[in-house]
Amino acid sequence: MSFRDTATVNVDMELTQSMTDACQKLLELQNDIETKKEELKKVEADERNYSEKVIPELMQQAGVEMLKLSNGVTVETKPFYSAKIPVAKREEAFSWMRDNGLGGIIKNIVSMKFGREQDNMVSSIVEDLKDKGFQVNREEKVEPQTYKAALKEKVQNGENVPMDLLGLYVSTRTTIKRKD
Numbered sequence: 001m002s003f004r005d006t007a008t009v010n011v012d013m014e015l016t017q018s019m020t021d022a023c024q025k026l027l028e029l030q031n032d033i034e035t036k037k038e039e040l041k042k043v044e045a046d047e048r049n050y051s052e053k054v055i056p057e058l059m060q061q062a063g064v065e066m067l068k069l070s071n072g073v074t075v076e077t078k079p080f081y082s083a084k085i086p087v088a089k090r091e092e093a094f095s096w097m098r099d100n101g102l103g104g105i106i107k108n109i110v111s112m113k114f115g116r117e118q119d120n121m122v123s124s125i126v127e128d129l130k131d132k133g134f135q136v137n138r139e140e141k142v143e144p145q146t147y148k149a150a151l152k153e154k155v156q157n158g159e160n161v162p163m164d165l166l167g168l169y170v171s172t173r174t175t176i177k178r179k180d
Helices: 013-062 087-099 116-121 126-131 144-156
Strands: 066-068 074-083 106-111 137-142 168-177
Touching (some): 137 144
Antiparallel strands (some): 066 074, 074 168
């Protein structure tokens, strides 16, 4: 008796078709999500253009910073600041900050791993630990809100700030408040 004579394969064609249909539907949904994400990006870019360029320019031409519409809606333009240090420029940005009076907002974080029996060594200084063979990691960081506020103050004081180096973005944003 050969293998061919004893093997029987039963395929449920309805179930196979249902799986195929479900997989096809999943692919359509995934494609639809990607399309909608692209559409959303375009709408968000259009919204940003109106909020940060079109309306502020029109209001500046009219010489107004705030409008109150007859339906109670208030339209106002205000400066907007965003700041995030680019990872590739981190050391250079920290150096600039230290040279320009912002060194105080840089925080130093030193961390180590200790075994259970080494608790009493935690209070020792970093160099002492290195001398004893421990690996010490040092990290510098700036709290995001503190960073943004410090750079905003420098810009408002008319100081020259390297925006690309520091990841600083400054614009005017439109705020629309609806009457509740």
